[in-house]
Amino acid sequence: xxxxxxxxxxxxxxxxxxxxxxxxxxxxxxxxxxxxxxxxxxxxxxxxxxxxxxxxxxxxxxxxxxxxxxxxxxxxxxxxxxxxxxxxxxxxxxxxxxxxxxxxxxxxxxxxxxxxxxxxxxxxxxxxxxxxxxxxxxxxxxxxxxxxxxxxxxxxxxxxxxxxxxxxxxxxxxxxxxxxxxxxxxxxxxxxxxxxxxxxxxxxxxxxxxxxxxxxxxxxxxxxxxxxxxxxxxxxxxxxxxxxxxxxxxxxxxxxxxxxxxxxxxxxxxxxxxxxxxxxxxxxxxxxxxxxxxxxxxxxxxxxxxxxxxxxxxxxxxxxxxxxxxxxxxxxxxxxxxxxxxxxxxxxxxxxxxxxxxxxxxxxxxxxxxxxxxxxxxxxxxxxxxxxxxxxxxxxxxxxxxxxxxxxxxxxxxx
Amino acid sequence: xxxxxxxxxxxxxxxxxxxxxxxxxxxxxxxxxxxxxxxxxxxxxxxxxxxxxxxxxxxxxxxxxxxxxxxxxxxxxxxxxxxxxxxxxxxxxxxxxxxxxxxxxxxxxxxxxxxxxxxxxxxxxxxxxxxxxxxxxxxxxxxxxxxxxxxxxxxxxxxxxxxxxxxxxxxxxxxxxxxxxxxxxxxxxxxxxxxxxxxxxxxxxxxxxxxxxxxxxxxxxxxxxxxxxxxxxxxxxxxxxxxxxxxxxxxxxxxxxxxxxxxxxxxxxxxxxxxxxxxxxxxxxxxxxxxxxxxxxxxxxxxxxxxxxxxxxxxxxxxxxxxxxxxxxxxxxxxxxxxxxxxxxxxxxxxxxxxxxxxxxxxxxxxxxxxxxxxxxxxxxxxxxxxxxxxxxxxxxxxxxxxxxxxxxxxxxxx
Numbered sequence: 016x017x018x019x020x021x022x023x024x025x026x027x028x029x030x031x032x033x034x035x036x037x038x039x040x041x042x043x044x045x046x047x048x049x050x051x052x053x054x055x056x057x058x059x060x061x062x063x064x065x066x067x068x069x070x071x072x073x074x075x076x077x078x079x080x081x082x083x084x085x086x087x088x089x090x091x092x093x094x095x096x097x098x099x100x101x102x103x104x105x106x107x108x109x110x111x112x113x114x115x116x117x118x119x120x121x122x123x124x125x126x127x128x129x130x131x132x133x134x135x136x137x138x139x140x141x142x143x144x145x146x147x148x149x150x151x152x153x154x155x156x157x158x159x160x161x162x163x164x165x166x167x168x169x170x171x172x173x174x175x176x177x178x179x180x181x182x183x184x185x186x187x188x189x190x191x192x193x194x195x196x197x198x199x200x201x202x203x204x205x206x207x208x209x210x211x212x213x214x215x216x217x218x219x220x221x222x223x224x225x226x227x228x229x230x231x232x233x234x235x236x237x238x239x240x241x242x243x244x245x246x247x248x249x250x251x252x253x254x255x256x257x258x259x260x261x262x263x264x265x266x267x268x269x270x271x272x273x274x275x276x277x278x279x280x281x282x283x284x285x286x287x288x289x290x291x292x293x294x295x296x297x298x299x300x301x302x303x304x305x306x307x308x309x310x311x312x313x314x315x316x317x318x319x320x321x322x323x324x325x326x327x328x329x330x331x332x333x334x335x336x337x338x339x340x341x342x343x344x345x346x347x348x349x350x351x352x353x354x355x356x357x358x359x360x361x362x363x364x365x366x367x368x369x370x371x372x373x374x375x376x377x378x379x380x381x382x383x384x385x386x387x388x389x390x391x392x393x394x395x396x397x398x399x400x401x402x403x404x405x406x407x408x409x410x411x412x413x414x415x416x417x418x419x420x421x422x423x424x425x426x427x428x429x430x
Numbered sequence: 431x432x433x434x435x436x437x438x439x440x441x442x443x444x445x446x447x448x449x450x451x452x453x454x455x456x457x458x459x460x461x462x463x464x465x466x467x468x469x470x471x472x473x474x475x476x477x478x479x480x481x482x483x484x485x486x487x488x489x490x491x492x493x494x495x496x497x498x499x500x501x502x503x504x505x506x507x508x509x510x511x512x513x514x515x516x517x518x519x520x521x522x523x524x525x526x527x528x529x530x531x532x533x534x535x536x537x538x539x540x541x542x543x544x545x546x547x548x549x550x551x552x553x554x555x556x557x558x559x560x561x562x563x564x565x566x567x568x569x570x571x572x573x574x575x576x577x578x579x580x581x582x583x584x585x586x587x588x589x590x591x592x593x594x595x596x597x598x599x600x601x602x603x604x605x606x607x608x609x610x611x612x613x614x615x616x617x618x619x620x621x622x623x624x625x626x627x628x629x630x631x632x633x634x635x636x637x638x639x640x641x642x643x644x645x646x647x648x649x650x651x652x653x654x655x656x657x658x659x660x661x662x663x664x665x666x667x668x669x670x671x672x673x674x675x676x677x678x679x680x681x682x683x684x685x686x687x688x689x690x691x692x693x694x695x696x697x698x699x700x701x702x703x704x705x706x707x708x709x710x711x712x713x714x715x716x717x718x719x720x721x722x723x724x725x726x727x728x729x730x731x732x733x734x735x736x737x738x739x740x741x742x743x744x745x746x747x748x749x750x751x752x753x754x755x756x757x758x759x760x761x762x763x764x765x766x767x768x769x770x771x772x773x774x775x776x777x778x779x780x781x782x783x784x785x786x787x788x789x790x791x792x793x794x795x796x797x798x799x800x801x802x803x804x805x806x807x808x809x810x811x812x813x814x815x816x817x818x819x820x821x822x823x824x825x826x827x828x829x830x831x832x833x834x835x836x837x838x839x840x841x842x843x844x845x
Contacts, residue, residue, distance in 0.1 A: 031762070035786065116807060120796060129818055130788070208642065212818045227623065231643050233819040254841040261843035347446070369836050371450065373545070381535060381839030390844065391835070392531060403544055403627045403832035404648040405820035417818035420806070421784050424796030426669040428676035429805065 019203045022191040023158055023210035026131045029188035030156035034128045036184060038105040041152055044185040049097040051179030052144070055171070056090050062171035063140065070164055078268075082139045083165055093144040100148040103394045106413045107154040123421040128154030130212035132415065133204055135160045135226055137218030140168040147176055147190050149397050153415035156189040158211065160204060162218075163196040170194055205230035212417075217398055220325070235405060237398035240270035240353030241325045242383045245342040245368065247359035248279040252286045254380060255358040259290060261382040262356065264297050268327045270399060271354050271386040275322065276333045277342045283335045284310060291333070299329045306335035322349045339364050343371055350374060352401050354383035375401060375408035434618045437606040438573055438625035441546045444603035445571035449543045451599060453520040456567055459600040464512040466594030467559070470586070471505055477586035478555065485579055493683075497554045498580055508559040515563040518809045521828045522569040538836040543569030545627035547830065548619055550575045550641055552633030555583040562591055562605050564812050568830035571604040573626065575619060577633075578611040585609055620645035627832075632813055635740070650820060652813035655685035655768030656740045657798045660757040660783065662774035663694040667701045669795060670773040674705060676797040677771065679712045683742045685814060686769050686801040690737065691748045692757045698750045699725060706748070714744045721750035737764045754779050758786055765789060767816050769798040790816060790823035 016024070033041075052059070063085040070080050109126040116122065132155045134146045143159055150157040161169040173192040180187045193200050205214060205226060214234050216226035227234055244262050246255045262273035278287055283306065291301055291311050301307075302317035317332045322345070324332075336342045346355055356378035357368040365379040376386040386408060388396025393411030400406045406414035431439070448456075467474070478500040485495050524541040531537065547570045549561045558574055565572040576584040588607040595602045608615050620629060620641060629649050631641035642649055659677055661670045677688035693702055698721065706716055706726050716722075717732035732747045737760075739747075751757045761770055771793035772783040780794040791801040801823060803811025808826030815821045821829035 031786075031788070034788070114807065116805070120800060122806060127788070228646050233648070233817060235819075251841070257841065257843055265844055365838075369838075371446075373446070373449070373542070374834065376835040376837060378837045379839060381837055381842045382844050384844040385535060385837060385842070386835075390531070391537060392529065402648060404650075407832055408835050417822055419789065420791040420801075420823050422791060422793045422796055422800060423780075423784075424794060426666070426672065427796045427800070428673055429680055429797050429799040 017203050018195070019158070019193055019200050020207060020210065022193065023131060023204070023207045025188040026156035026158050026191045027210050029186040030128065030131050032186050033151070033156060033189050034107075034154050036154075040184050041105065041154070042101040044151060044180055044183040045097045045101040045148060047183050048147075048176050048179035049094045051175050052090060052094055052097075052172075055175040055178070056087065059090065059168070059171045059175060060085060060087075062167040065167045066165055073164075075164065079164070083168070085140060085168060089141060093141050096141070096145055097148050100152050100395055103152060103412055105152065106416050111418060118427050119425060120427055121423045124418050125421050126413070126416050127419050129415055129417050131156045131158060131210060133158045133160070133207075133211045133214035133232070135201055135204070135214060135216045135218070135222065137162045137222055140165045140172060142217060143169045143172045144176070146397060149395055149412060149415060151185065151189060153412050155212075155415060156191070158191045158193065158204065160193040160201055166194070166196060202229050205232060208232050215398055235398070235400050235410070236402045237400055238270045239325055239351045239401060240272070240399075241275065241323065241349060241351045242271060242273050242354045243275045243277055243346050243350060243356070244273045244383065245277040245336075245339075245346070245355070245357045246279060246282060246286070247339065247357055247361060247364050248281040249361035249364065250279075250282060250358040251360055252282060255286065256290055256293065258356070258358055258380070258382050260293060260297070262384055263294065263299060263331055264329070265382075265384055267329050269384075270325070271383050272327070273356075273383055274324065274326050274331065275349070276331055277336050277345060278333065279339075279342075280306070280335050280337055283307075287311065287333070287335075294331060297329070299331050302330065302332045304334040307333045310335075325351070339367065343368070346372055353399065354378065354386040356381060356383050375399065432618050433610070434573075434608055434615050435622060435625065437608065438546060438619070438622045440603040441571035441573050441606045442625050444601040445543065445546050447601050448566070448571060448604050449522075449569050451569075455599050456520065456569070457516040459566060459595055459598040460512045460516040460563060462598050463562075463591050463594035464509045466590050467505060467509055467512075467587075470590040470593070471502065474505065474583070474586045474590060475500060475502075477582040480582045481580055488579075490579065494579070498583070500555060500583060504556060508556050511556070511560055512563050515567050515810055518567060518827055520567065521831050526833060533842050534840060535842050536838045539833050540836050541828070541831050542834050544830055544832050546571045546573060546625060548573045548575070548622075548626045548629035548647070550616055550619070550629060550631045550633070550637065552577045552637055555580045555587060557632060558584050558587045559591070561812060564810055564827060564830060566600065566604060568827050570627075570830060571606070573606045573608065573619065575608040575616055581609070581611060617644050620647060623647050630813055648820075650813070650815050650825070651817045652815055653685045654740055654766045654816060655687070655814075656690065656738065656764060656766045657686060657688050657769045658690045658692055658757075658761050658765060658771070659688045659798065660692040660751075660754075660761070660770075660772045661694060661697060661701070662754065662772055662776060662779050663696040664776035664779065665694075665697060665773040666775055667697060670701065671705055671708065673771070673773055673795070673797050675708060675712070677799055678709065678714060678746055679744070680797075680799055682744050684799070685740070686798050687742070688771075688798055689739065689741050689746065690764070691746055692751050692760060693748065694754075694757075695721070695750050695752055698722075702726065702748070702750075709746060712744070714746050717745065717747045719749040722748045725750075740766065754782065758783070761787055768814065769793065769801040771796060771798050790814065
């Protein structure tokens with residue numbers, strides 16, 4: 016048996032015990048892990064220091080090193096995250112629907128844990144703790160495979176989680192860690208049908224593509240967001256400017272940031288020069304269509320590739336469109352189905368946009384930056400799905416569960 | 431562009447028009463197709479005759495030929511099926527949940543069509559019409575790839591569907607047919623990410639495995655059911671017999687038929703000989719564990735493989751277990767997560783079974799044969815999911831949809 020198969024088998028066995036535990040048992044385990052992380056803070060930071068040194072030697076960018084770095088505040092954030100998850104309602108066991116058939120069969124649709132969730136991620140080491148916490152509360156075991164750059168940090172975090180669990184009724188095997196830098200282990204993990212019920216990739220477009228192409232277990236695609244803001248002819252232009260600056264500039268490296276601005280021709284000449292100078296004042300590079308370049312000389316032209324790019328950086332493509340229909344077509348062609356927003360005072364145009372745009376989240380007069388489990392009130396988020404199967408948009412605890420039908424009879428047979 | 435990619439692109443374009451049509455438009459299209467099938471009855475039956483002749487020459491089994499054969503009654507059934515789907519409530523547009531955040535953002539979770547659904551199937555030609563009807567009502571276009579043995583029948587049915595649609599507002603491109611016997615076309619179809627939102631395989635275990643292993647688009651696994659009946663020590667044994675005969679013998683070739691009987695030791699000697707002779711009287715071959723063979727001499731021993739086999743035939747494996755726990759372990763080891771039933775008057779044992787068995791449908795004092803969209807009251811069924819992602823158990827119209835978040839604001843930005 017391969018190493019990852021062995022880990023997944025252990026997780027599967029533990030998931031069956033976990034599925035039978037009540038909310039208090041799970042919450043107590045989360046608290047035990049929170050305390051253990053604080054106890055192990057020094058060794059975790061030492062392990063992280065090793066990753067940071069290796070990363071510097073390997074020439075990682077300063078932004079990657081920043082993402083990788085742990086310090087006391089970040090450990091405190093993880094601890095608070097664990098306690099917040101403990102306070103969230105337990106989704107498992109909820110009777111979602113209930114009905115009785117004419118033959119007397121009583122059918123309940125009951126929320127149950129997913130089983131074993133695999134997570135393949137490039138992100139900060141805190142994802143290790145967050146993922147464990149959300150899966151545990153949702154009743155599932157987890158098989159983690161983090162970035163090779165964070166190997167020492169993740170190893171230390173998982174060791175601390177297991178130590179915390181060891182004094183509780185939750186088996187330590189509910190968390191399993193692929194302690195390897197070998198990509199073959201990821202490939203093997205992605206083909207563990209019958210052991211893994213779901214894999215979620217979190218990271219760049221390349222990682223997600225690789226997971227989708229390799230996996231035979233069910234996958235939820237997350238994250239790639241080429242999000243548009245459409246400023247309609249009937250827009251409140253000062254609202255449009257405020258939302259634009261928020262959607263583009265509040266954070267650059269996130270999937271719900273705006274990457275492209277579409278402007279109705281009738282407001283372009285009056286509003287766009289101000290908007291562009293405000294963006295430039297914040298260091299944003301503009302790439303425009305011919306109409307934009309004509310209006311504001313000296314800008315870089317947008318290439319075909321730019322329209323399709325999630326920059327994750329202070330870069331924005333801008334296109335002038337003739338009407339709502341052209342905006343809808345452009346979004347249909349280049350959007351990734353993440354978050355799209357229209358700014359307008361025209362209710363009819365707004366409703367048409369909300370109805371016709373095929374994306375996880377569609378907005379009227381609001382920033383795309385709201386696509387987020389916390390902003391939606393889910394109290395947690397394991398990722399943002401950009402596929403249509405199972406879950407779409409922000410995924411909280413409920414989106415980490417499945418269901419089963421519980422049918423109670425009195426001897427019914429089928430005629 | 432490959433042929434299947436071209437078909438899927440056309441389906442995708444048509445799906446966008448379909449998504450904007452109201453219930454009446456979709457129902458009118460279903461009725462138009464129903465009428466057209468009746469009009470085209472002769473040419474459909476002629477095409478089917480060709481498939482039957484080819485099948486006989488190729489040496490297909492009589493049961494396969496029976497599944498393949500169309501006649502006036504079966505076309506009438508398809509027509510009635512179309513009209514029944516028209517009468518079902520439209521799932522699209524339903525506001526599933528609605529809430530307002532403290533910043534005033536109003537969030538609606540709205541049910542939307544899946545987009546383009548791929549179906550790869552070995553089954554009877556009626557699946558062509560059923561799948562089209564369910565996907566249409568759920569607002570999705572469909573890309574069909576049926577059995578090579580049914581190529582002429584399916585071609586004629588799809589031609590008739592398109593002819594029926596041509597006089598309606600539903601574009602004929604909402605149904606696309608892979609008119610090919612080449613398996614490479616299936617492989618290409620399964621990798622159309624961005625064009626296909628979902629693929630559902632319907633057929634034998636081999637087909638399903640092939641689809642799961644090849645696909646990079648999201649898949650819902652259907653159908654394989656190694657279903658167990660557990661007769662507990664506190665069972666009403668006459669109820670147990672009736673349910674056993676129903677679960678095993680009502681239809682042999684279906685995924686919700688019982689394939690394995692587990693009997694508590696304390697009722698085995700008193701009840702099992704009668705049960706076995708009733709089964710044998712119906713032509714069922716028994717394969718037993720050593721305890722069963724000791725009790726009823728002359729039976730065939732069950733092999734390790736038998737415990738894991740979905741016979742889809744008049745064959746039943748029988749095992750005597752010491753207690754509920756052994757039954758649960760056996761089901762955990764050999765079950766496929768489809769349908770499992772306990773027969774007992776002991777409420778505590780029943781609840782433990784219902785809670786601990788990890789399957790799409792769990793039963794107390796009822797036949798496993800009830801796992802079915804019609805029996806559950808969904809009014810339709812496109813398949814029975816045995817995976818945990820998205821949908822589990824019988825899939826009706828709702829299970830063919832996705833959702834999106836519609837967020838209405840008044841200028842909100844994220845702070």
